[in-house]
Amino acid sequence: GWHCWTLEDRPISQKKETPPQANFISRYRSQMIADKEDVLKAIDEKNTCIVSALGRRQHRGERNEYGRRGHIPGAMNVTAWEILDRQTNRYKPIEELKRLFKPMLDQDRVITYCGGGVAASSDAFILYLLGHKQVAVYDGGLMEWCANPELPLEVDT
Template structure:
C-alpha cells in the first residue's frame, strides 16, 4: 500500500548543503517540502561482465522511511537509446521527476546503497535541468542502517508536482566535444575509473584498454572513505590540483562514477564542470576514437 507525504508550503524553503548527514535527514524527515529518493541500481557480475538492473526490488526490502524510488534504469533514462543510462530530454526528465514529487519548490535528498555514485548521477541531472535544491546523503543507505536508524518496507509516493525545465546543456559533454578536448589546453579530461583500467591493465569496455588521450586519472572510489562517506573537503582538494580556469570533463564507463567526481568538483568550487554521460561505452565502441594505454612508468 502506498502512502502519500504532504505538500510543501507556498514559500519556497531555503537551499541546503549539497552533502547532508544522516543526523540532518533524521531530524528533517517529514518536512512538508522535503522529498527523499532512493536512487539505487543493483549491479552484479556475470560471465559477460557487470550487469545493472533496477534497484526497486532491493528498495522494497528496506529503505529510509518516506523515501520514494527513483529508477535510473527506468524512466529517468532514455529507453530508446543504445547507451545505458542515456539522459532523456530535459522535459521528459522533469516530467518523470515531477511524478516522483519533485517540484520547483521542493528540497530533495538523494541516496543509494553503494558509494553514492547513483545518487550523484541523478543529482547531476537535476542540476542539468536547472534544479539546485538537491543534496546527497553522505554514506547513503549503508550509513543509515549502520547507525541503527529506522527502516521501512512500505513504498512511499509524493503528490505529483511541476518541475520546470531550465536546461543547462553545458553540464553534459558529448562525443564531439570530448574529441575536441584531447588537444585543447583549455579543457582537462578526467578518467574516474580505477587506476588499473586507466593504465590499460584491464579492459572494461569493448575490449579496448586504456583511457582517452590527455585524460588524467582520479578514481571515483578514492573520493569515498572506508565508511562510504565522501572524504573531507581538505583531502578532496589535495586530490584535485587542477587549473580552476579549465573546463573539466569527467568520464567513466557509463557516466555514473563520473557524476560522483563532478559532484566532488562542484563542492570544491570548480565552476566549469561537465559529465560525458555516454563515456567509454560510447567512446570505446567507436574504433575511430583513440585510446591510450599507460606504460608502467606512467608515460
C-alpha cells in the same frame, strides 16, 4: 545511505511515511553535458582538463571492459572509489577532496567520464562542490568512445 545510517545508530521505523507533495521543475543545462566531439577538442585544449573516473586498472589499460583498453588521451584519473570513505560510503572530507582534485581546479573547464556516465557524475559533483562551475560529464563514456576504433586511447606502460 542505509549502511551509514545504521552505523551511526540513527532511528529506524517500520511505519509508512508519506512525504509532503511538491512540484519539482527540472531545467536542462546543456553546458553540463559533453559529447565525443567536445572530448576530441578537449584533448588538444590547454585550458580544458579531462578526468577519468574509471578504476585504476581500467584507466591504465590493464583491463578491457569496453572493447578496447586504456583511457582518453591526457585524462587524469580520480576514481569514484577514491572520493568515498569506505566505512561509511560518504564523500571524504572536503580538504581531502580538494587535494585529490587540486590539478583540475585551475582549469577553465573540466570534462569527466567513465564507462557510461555514472561514476563520472560523482567526480563532476565534487568538482562543482569545490567551486568549479564549468564541469561537464561525457555520459557516452568509454562505451561510446571504444565503439569507434578511430578515436584515440592511451595505455599506461
